[in-house]
Amino acid sequence: MTSIGIAIGFYALAGLAIGSSLLVFLTRNLLHAVIFAILAFIGMAGLFVTLSADFLAVSQIMIYAGAISVLLVFAVMLTPYASRDNGNSLFAPAGVLVGLGFAALIGFIATQVAWPAFTGGDLEAQNFTGTVRTIGSALLGDYALPFELASVLLLAALVGAIALVREDER
């Protein structure tokens, strides 16, 4: 993938994702943190697009930037007397250290390991038509059992969430 467009897109979207994630950590207001989390999710969806994952980018925007962020805003709004500040606990220095250590470790591994020389070939040369058809046939073919299990998991989570927050009639 050597084109100036890909390079500009990658650096801009990576900057958006990383910068918004940092602001989730740094901002003082919880609702602002939710907004920056949505921005980070959108930046991630853009990175998915640069990797030719069109279906997953759209799913990411619908599920993360749409559904999960609405859930987060609902949770903030449903806890009105709780503190709105995005403060750190006593363990913040240790948490930041662990996060830095993980990022440094993954960065070190990513830059030191000799990955395979294949660098993302030209998709048009391979008659690439999109990912949706392949993902769909994989989900209903080789991965049919995990697919059904995922639907049961979603149902269980839905019923569980409703049962948890239901008011007692007594």
Add this chain to the structure above:
Amino acid sequence: MNPLAITLPHYLVVSGIVFGIGIAIALSKRNAIAVLMGIELMLNAVNLTFIAFSRFGSAFGPEPTQPLVGHVFVVFVLTVAAAEAAVALAMAVLVYRRRETVDLDRINLMRW
């Protein structure tokens, strides 16, 4: 090395940084909802790793052996993340209803 060549390590470094930020948020925030945001960021970073390996690995290669298995995994991660967010936020609302706070430093009923 050509500075315009975007390769697998670029994406892995971005994913590592976002994962590290997610860990820092999840470990150091006091509000339960902020901790959940950190966990979602970590799941997102893992998704980026899956898709990057899928793109630069065998899936789009000259002879694709297992096309888009990484993408299928990401679909399942998205499913689990949605279920996890729903249950965790229901628990946050429940704890708030009982104790009028979602401050993790003050939810210490089970501390030994």
